[in-house]
Amino acid sequence: MTEPxxxxxxxRYAYLERFAALDGVSLSVAPGETVALLGANGCGKSTLLKVLDGLIFPDSGEFHAFGEQVLEDKLEDEQFNKGFRGRVGFVFQNSDAQVFSPTVREEIAFGCLQLGLDRATTADRVDDVVSMLDIGELVDRAPYQLSGGQKKRVAIASxxxxxxxxxxFDEPTAALDPRTQFWLIELLHQLRTAGKTIVLASHDLDTLPELADRCLVFSEEHRVVADAPTGELLADHDLLLRVNLVHERSQLLRR
Ligand SMILES: Nc1ncnc2c1ncn2[C@@H]1O[C@H](COP(=O)(O)OP(=O)(O)OP(=O)(O)O)[C@@H](O)[C@H]1O
Ligand SMILES: [Mg+2]
Known part of the structure; x- marks a missing residue:
């Protein structure tokens, strides 16, 4: 088996040592695999993504990325930090927490400059991603003045x-209009096809077959109650009901 x-x-993780968010969660993601995190509000999806991005560190248990344990003091090492930050990207649930530069162009360039890329290379990359995401008309604007959907595009570009x-990706399609949602699902699909390893939190069962090979389902007690291929999970109506992913009268059951 290839190394995850x-x-x-x-x-295990509790905010302020009081508010439990993860309770004995294990997850292994293979190269090129796409995994969806599912579960009710407050079950721990965003917290797990924050651990995977090295933004918070578990109270106990271990997190390894690319074969190396990720620890707070290791991330303080510039070399390790650049290596890790260059290989893992996180699109937050709330784009407001992610955009902070004076202009969109600077916002998108920021990460590359932090990683030590020169200005010319960075500018080329910014141009590429701006045309890929079709945000040319936004580049000179202030990110904080943009609409939610525009901010989301900028956050993805950065x-x-x-x-x-x-x-x-933390609930990437939340609060987007149907056209932008469709566009984003297409983009996620392309990234998947391109072989990216993707972990995304979602509430949308309908788009799962297109976006995720596998699903990890959390209980409200912050534990993993299912870890199964997407097709298998969606076919298991009893499980979906038990973990509150569908309501008894939901469309999925009527199909
Ligand atoms: N900054 C914080 N301080 C204290 N408790 C927090 C904080 N952030 C999250 N929590 C708590 O941790 C638990 C897990 O939260 P988390 O944000 O990971 O849930 P989630 O699965 O992403 O939910 P949602 O679907 O609403 O985004 C919740 O009980 C939440 O109240
Ligand atoms: Mg969340």
């Missing part, structure tokens, strides 16, 4: 510009 790109074992192997 991301491997978590028995993660991650894709670094061309990371692993992409983490």
């Amino acid at each position: 790109v991301l491997a978590c074992s028995d993660l 991650v894709l510009v670094m061309n990371p192997e692993v992409l983490l």
